[in-house]
Amino acid sequence: MKGLRLVAAALLALAMTSGCRARGEQPGFVVMPGMYYSVPYDSYDPNPVLRGGQTLLTPPEGTVPMTGEAFAYGPGPEEALRAGVELSNPETTDAATLARGKQVYENVCAVCHGPAGQGDGPIIGRFPNPPSLTAARARTLPDGHIVHIISRGQGIMPPHAAQVTLADRWRVVLHLRQLQGGAQ
């Protein structure tokens, strides 16, 4: 009887430790592989069932994000000019909105453009100097044109539509106008 209990205890200990390995990077014995390994297709997996042969489908033309954030202007200077003529800033200059614009500017733009828009952010030396945002050209750019530049980029400035929501882009413009009002 005692011997039997000993064998049972040894078997239990074996079962409990057989899933372990001394080296953490090696998975041990997989008890239930169906729960361990992902069964569904990954987004970029080939898929024999779907049109196009890939799991992630291309959205139909004209699809807009659920946030309603489509920016209906393509890249390039002509589209930027058009945005400047057609769009106006929907945001108001209340304290909370201005504070948000300042926060986004400082988090996203200041690294290149500098805290006061002088083109002297910490990245300078490793990236070409951006133009001053308080200079005559930036002052005369309409709000919609600036939102286009943020959304689609300009020259070597990369687009920021993926990082900054459309509403925040308009708020950043309000902050820019404040910087332009401050530094003549």
Ligand code: HEC
């Ligand atoms: C990676 C660095 C970088 C970041 C980040 C960046 N910019 Fe720029 N920006 C530039 C450069 C460089 C230019 C000049 C591009 C060109 O015309 O070749 C520029 C141009 C501009 C212009 C046009 C200025 C003019 O006189 O033509 C505006 C307006 C502007 N940026 C606003 C912003 C705002 C607002 C943000 C934040 C949402 C931002 N930028 C983020 C580098 C950056």
